[in-house]
Amino acid sequence: MHYDLIIKNGTIVTPKKYFKGDITVKNGKIEKCGFSEKSSTADEIFDANGLHVLPGIIDAHVHFRDPGLTEKEDFETGSIAAAMGGITMIADMPNVIPPTSTVERFKEKINIASEKSYIDFALYALLNNENIGRIKDFKKTGALGFKIFLGTSTGEIASPSLVNLLLHMEECHENDMRIGFHCETSEINDYYTKMFKNIEINETEKGLLLSAARPVFSEVLAIQTALCYAQYTKAKIHIHHITSADGALLAAEAKQKGIDITAETCPHYLFLDANDHKQKVYPPLRDKNHKKELWKAIDKKIIDMVASDHAPHTECEKSLPIWDSPAGLCGVETSVPLMLNEINNGNLTLEKYVNLASEAPAKIWGVYPRKGNLNPGADADITIVDMKKKKIISVNELHSKSKTSPYDGMKVKGMPVATIVRGSFVMKDGCLTGKKGYGVLIKPE
Ligand code: DOR
Ligand code: ZN
Numbered sequence: 001m002h003y004d005l006i007i008k009n010g011t012i013v014t015p016k017k018y019f020k021g022d023i024t025v026k027n028g029k030i031e032k033c034g035f036s037e038k039s040s041t042a043d044e045i046f047d048a049n050g051l052h053v054l055p056g057i058i059d060a061h062v063h064f065r066d067p068g069l070t071e072k073e074d075f076e077t078g079s080i081a082a083a084m085g086g087i088t089m090i091a092d093m094p095n096v097i098p099p100t101s102t103v104e105r106f107k108e109k110i111n112i113a114s115e116k117s118y119i120d121f122a123l124y125a126l127l128n129n130e131n132i133g134r135i136k137d138f139k140k141t142g143a144l145g146f147k148i149f150l151g152t153s154t155g156e157i158a159s160p161s162l163v164n165l166l167l168h169m170e171e172c173h174e175n176d177m178r179i180g181f182h183c184e185t186s187e188i189n190d191y192y193t194k195m196f197k198n199i200e201i202n203e204t205e206k207g208l209l210l211s212a213a214r215p216v217f218s219e220v221l222a223i224q225t226a227l228c229y230a231q232y233t234k235a236k237i238h239i240h241h242i243t244s245a246d247g248a249l250l251a252a253e254a255k256q257k258g259i260d261i262t263a264e265t266c267p268h269y270l271f272l273d274a275n276d277h278k279q280k281v282y283p284p285l286r287d288k289n290h291k292k293e294l295w296k297a298i299d300k301k302i303i304d305m306v307a308s309d310h311a312p313h314t315e316c317e318k319s320l321p322i323w324d325s326p327a328g329l330c331g332v333e334t335s336v337p338l339m340l341n342e343i344n345n346g347n348l349t350l351e352k353y354v355n356l357a358s359e360a361p362a363k364i365w366g367v368y369p370r371k372g373n374l375n376p377g378a379d380a381d382i383t384i385v386d387m388k389k390k391k392i393i394s395v396n397e398l399h400s401k402s403k404t405s406p407y408d409g410m411k412v413k414g415m416p417v418a419t420i421v422r423g424s425f426v427m428k429d430g431c432l433t434g435k436k437g438y439g440v441l442i443k444p445e
Contacts, residue, residue, distance in 0.1 A: 001036075001039075003040060008045055022036040023382065029378065030379075053382060054385060067098075072312045079118040080118055083432065095157055110441050113439065116436055119438070120421055121440075145177055148226075153182055153184065178366070179235060180238040181237060181239055207277050223250045231257070236261075245294070275287055306339070310335075337415050358371075391413075393409065
């Protein structure tokens with residue numbers, strides 16, 4: 001049999017097991033995952049001996065800032081950074097300018113991303129007070145799901161009124177679409193931010209002050225709101241970027257109650273904390289204990305997936321005084337290396353990671369079995385990693401427009417060495433090999 005591509009002798013990783021074997025690819029799809037016949041030939045044979053072969057890693061929470069904020073990032077630079085970081089598909093957020101809250105803007109965004117993206121992409125639409133009754137249209141146009149800001153964040157997007165929230169969630173339920181929530185409470189944040197903003201403190205205390213200005217209580221109150229609506233409307237919900245033990249506990253209780261909730265956290269809440277860092281991100285980093293509890297929540301499958309929440313701002317903006325600078329951290333290119341490093345540290349297994357960053361996001365957002373696995377018939381999206389490769393993360397080598405990273409100078413062991421999207425290498429041996437405009441829109445199945 002002749003194939004387009006054979007990946008030979010790698011260690012293939014699934015959420016359940018790993019085993020030595022080959023993967024054969026034809027017409028952008030996986031044909032076989034196991035052993036290929038000795039007589040098989042291919043246009044390209046990639047020797048993965050000594051490497052691990054993972055289902056394509058999905059980053060289901062990025063802000064590529066296109067259109068309207070392209071001084072920070074655009075679909076070209078964002079998708080290059082993703083490809084270089086081992087990501088085969090991203091899902092992009094709607095807080096651009098103008099926000100992706102009408103079907104026309106949604107279509108424009110599909111055009112922008114189709115023209116510029118190196119990897120496959122999916123798009124969320126924003127639900128606000130102005131677009132009641134449009135969920136079916138967004139679904140037809142190809143929305144992956146929806147985003148609701150319960151508290152304002154970057155972009156100052158107002159949350160829908162209590163009644164409009166109800167209407168949106170009822171319509172999402174009727175159309176079987178999931179809504180992702182940014183869970184913070186603006187009135188609480190404003191109250192505490194005013195209180196803490198003018199306190200004189202030393203550098204090392206700034207992280208804790210940022211956390212106090214947008215406290216865990218603010219997150220918890222918003223998660224409870226989302227859960228209450230989910231319970232009564234039966235809409236499927238997703239909680240983005242859970243930062244706290246308290247948030248994770250609410251997710252656990254809701255799952256037990258039978259509410260259709262999925263939960264996400266991000267590398268910065270798992271690797272950084274407010275005690276050591278003054279990185280500004282919304283919701284903020286918490287103290288060390290929360291970080292520990294988030295790892296436990298991953299272990300117990302309370303937190304279903306990780307995503308980077310890649311939210312670039314210019315170097316100039318990020319160097320402003322802490323209260324004036326915008327919130328958001330770059331992360332799309334560093335997320336895979338950081339997680340692989342943690343696997344090498346013995347705190348996570350590769351199988352669990354593959355679930356957290358490939359199978360689970362694909363299932364949550366309805367693109368499984370096309371994405372998120374290495375089974376015959378799936379898109380040949382593959383991330384090949386070298387668990388022995390060492391690297392010092394250096395901000396100047398990253399591909400985002402914004403040369404800022406909280407991980408600059410950090411030593412990691414474990415690096416992506418190839419990113420394959422629908423059978424084509426977009427990154428190989430640390431070099432960009434893909435093409436602008438190769439990525440396509442991925443819709444829920
Ligand atoms: O820190 C953040 N930055 N949190 C968000 O919710 C939005 C994001 C951004 O778009 O900059
Ligand atoms: Zn975000």
